[in-house]
Amino acid sequence: MKSKKETVYDFIKQSTDSGKPLEGVSTQYLARRLEMQRSNVSSILNELVKEGAIDKTDGRPVLYRIPSVSAAGTEKSCFSELIGNAGSLKGAVQLAKAAILYPGYSLPVLITGPEGSGKREFAKLISRFAQESNVTEQNPPFITFNCSLYAEKQQKAGLELFGISSSKEEDALSCLQRANGGILFIDRLEYLDADTRIRIMDLSKNIMKHDIILICSIGEEGNHSLIEMCSISFPVKIQLTPLEIRPLQERFGLICRFFTNEAVRCGRTLSISSEIMTCLLLYQCRQNISQLKNDMKLGCATAYARDYQRKNTQLELLLSDFPFYVRSGYLELKGKREDLKKTIRDGYTYLFTPNEEIKTRYQRSTPKPANIYEWIDKRTGELKNRGLEAVEINTLISIDIEHEFQEYSRGLGSHIINREQLALMTNPHLIELVTEFINGAVQKFDRIYSQSLFYGLCLHLDSAIKHSNRSRKLNGSQILETAESHKREYAYCTNFIARLEQEFNLSLPVDEAVFLTMFLCKGGELPDTPKPVLLIIMHGSHGAASLSEVVSSLSGTQVWAYDIPLEQALNVTYEGLRSLILKINQGKGVFALYDMGSVSQLLDMLEQETGIPVQGIEIPITALALDISRKLLLNSDMEETASWAIQNYHADRKNRKKGGDVIITLCMSGEGGAILVKTYLEKTLKTSCPEIIPLAISRKKELLLEIDELRRHCRILCIISSYDPQIVGISYIPISEVLECSESDLPARLNLTPESAFPPEGSLTTNDYDVIFDHLKEQSTQIDINRLKPKLLKAISHMETASVNDMTKDIKIGLLVHIFCCIQHLTEGRELPVNIYAPEIIERNPELYQAVKESMQDIERTFGITFSDTENANVISIIKRSRKG
DSSP, rough: OHHHHHHHHHHHHHHHHSSSSSSOOOHHHHHHTTOOHHHHHHHOOOOHHHHTTSSEEEESOOOEEEEOHHHOOOOOGGGSEEEEEEETTTHHHHHHHHHHHHSSSSSOOOEEETTTTSSSHHHHHHHHHHHTTSSSSSSOOEEEEEEGGGTTHHHHHHHHOOOOOOSGGGGGGHHHTTTTTTTTEOOOGGGOOOOHHOOOHHHHGGGGSSEEEEEEEOOOOTTTTHHHHHTTTTHHHEOOOOOGGOHHHHHHHHHHHHHHHHHHHHHEEEEEEHHHHHHHHHHHOOTTHHHHHHHHHHHHHHHHTTTTGGGOOOOOOOOOGSSSHHHHHGGOOOHHHHHHHHSSSSTEEEEETTTTOOOOOOOOOOOSSSSSHHHHHHHHHHHHHHOOOOOHHHHHHHHHHHHHHHHHHHHSSSTTSSSHHHHHHSOOHHHHHHHHHHHHHHHHOOOOOHHHHHHHHHHHHHHHTTTTTOOOOOOOHHHHHOOOOOTTHHHHHHHHHHHHHHTTTTOOOTTHHHHHHHHHHTTTTOOOOOOOOEEEEESSSHHHHHHHHHHHHHHHHHOOOEETTTTHHHHHHHHHHHHHHHOOOSSSSSEEESSTTTTHHHHHHHHOOOOOOOEEEEEHHHHHHHHHHHHHHEEEHHHHHHHHHHHHHHOOOOOOOOOEEEEEEEEESHHHHHHHHHHHHHHHHHGGGGGEEEEEEOSSSHHHHHHHHHHHHHEEEEHHHHHHBBEEEEEEEEHHHHHHSSTTTTTHHSSSHHHHHOOOOOOOOOOGGGGHHHHHHHHHSSSSSSHHHHHHHHHHHHHHHHHHHOHHHHHHHHHHHHHHHHHHHTTTOOOOOOOHHHHHHHOOOHHHHHHHHHHHHHHHHHHOOOOHHHHHHHHHHHTTTTTTO
16 A cells, blocks of 8 residues: 555656646645645655655745656755755755856846855855856856945945946956956945945846846845845845754754864864753854854864863863853753754764864763762762853753753652552652642642652652752752742642651751652653644734733743734745744644734745645634624624624534543554544443543653643543553543443443442453454444454464563453554555654564564455554554553
8 A cells, every 4th residue: 555655756756747747736736636634745745855756846836846857867066065955045055056047147146144144155155056057167256345344435335346447457447347257246235325226236137238147145134125125126036044943953064064174273183072062052143153153163262272282182172162152052952952862962972083074972981870969969070070160050950950850750650560569669658648748739739640750759759858968959040940930839849848857857958849849840751742833923013922922821831923013014924934933843843823814825835935834723813803893883782793703703613521521541542442442432331421532642741731631621530541541540440341341330330320349350362352343343344353353363462472471451452452443544544643752662672573563464464554663663562561561
């Protein structure tokens, strides 16, 4: 069966490889013809473009086509040296090539961009490309005219540029004359007066009369109206991207290039720690590439002067060698840690040699600290050795502490299976106190907490009590920030610390109240993975900003805003949205809510240009308010106006019941298994069935957030799944007990009536599966259940043998339902969710991975399907959740 990617590629090939090839096909056309979501098609198209399998046009709408032989075989040009030539600057490179290769004469080019973004260097690359393409002679004149030098000498500027001299001396010739046969680059056009700019625009319009290539540049800061005016005269406008919104990988490439150049210049190998790399990647360069380059030069020069007398072949740079604002890059770490992991390797030293080689070396040989206190001591020592002052050390530790605490708290309770094991490791009285503490937090803060967090909190407090003579580790600002950000939780934890001191007759440092607060608010869960971001777009001055501030405050997550002034031109809105979307995208796309107007078309264009998935929904609050205000002016009857508004604007929404009882069914991936259990319960319980909510969440953090939200509005009777999610205060019922329970006993087992006794867990035989397969047969008309049953049972048996330990009955049933749902999705051609952690899961379980693949082969052959590594990883995850396994 073809993948969606292959389907899209084959369709484009058929459309553009015919006798009369089309110019290309659009995203909208592909989505309609292939009956796919436009966002999915757009994502696939961008992947194919990156792989070089297809080309896309620069116009509107963007068209995609199979590249011609000549295009595919084009040799590399000087632009291949440009970092970002296939990324953020790809469009700029394509426009530059098009301008130079234009038939008859090269088109004038206007380069815009913020200060220090590389406009002058880009102009030089255009000149080199003109030579490579034989548009100019080899080594043509490249005349640069820097307008900023003539800000106070406007008359002289005009004379230097256009003046005609009778002298035969070259120095007396104008720039226009000296550039004959080559390139005239007029830099910083905004510094010239209006008359001189008009003459340059006239030159641009009549460029075919001169044997030159004209390139001009304008800085973007405060010059939007000038850029818009000049764009009329320049057929090609190239906009260079600010450094802050370019991908980190491109910035890393620039850093490596600059360090390599400095290593060659000083004749020594430069040793750069991952901390320095982090700061250089994240600090704010207001003057973009030029500032980054100069700051790196300063750091290298400072280190060279410090180490000059030693004459070592290797020069180690310290954080203290760089300006303080470079070190402040750590302040940006919190929201960019995941992107950073994809760019540099934490704990490694980067070596840049004079022979232009780049090497890495692992810099940490000491064992991982046993607890959070040891980590603080170790980190303090490391930063002291790197030449930082105490104030800077405290700042950096306060930034890192939250991430390190998540790692620490998550690892604490992960190896504890139950309370009996916990009791062997900690004080039983302490377990009672922490149980009371957590139950109180559940009621007081209306949150749910995982069992592993409870175990971890017990172990942490046990260690804190045993080492109560420790001095304070956190600085005052960290304590104050926690107390201010989480006032209620901090006060609750402070009271609990006072009780612990009384119960165990000791004194604990104030740090412990901070750590307990972090346990309640942030502890024990996986670090955030990149997610789609929310963007609110509204017309007016502060509407979107105010709304995003409210939503951010209530949700605890960052929501972005873009306000559109009513008089703002459409092209300015487009550029503003483009810059913002490039800046806020975390790799998973942007979800936009907008009030009215042509925002929808702008979002479509932005998605096609940037390659970033953008989903937009119109919430017509502005249009609604405008129409209601007009209605009320014409008719003051509020009931009639309300009826009209509901009829024209109100859309029915499927809301979950509020205040009622609910049952949650869980599965590992997709909602197939959870929906099957829901269907079974609805059929069996009939009229007595409460609302059943199927969830498809395998990551613990997302599961806790979803259940926490449900718990605010409903009473959760139980969670039904093949594995115990271990959530404090919510009953877990294995899926096997539900399917084996008789129809008369099922309501009691689900807490719909006074609770009945748990049925004993016995061994699972082939007959025990009959009820499950009977239900599956009712759910699918395409799959032959009689053929599937023996093969599926055989596959599960093979997996159990390979997993060494016996699987629980619940795990076996969970596997059965999960694999059936996967088969059903694949045979129907539906897309399965992608598990981004699949490579990691497979790498940690190589033998089990091979066993799972072998177990699936007979099923794959029988039903003509192929299980991807994502599905194999999901199966491994289900097996690993076995209590016995």
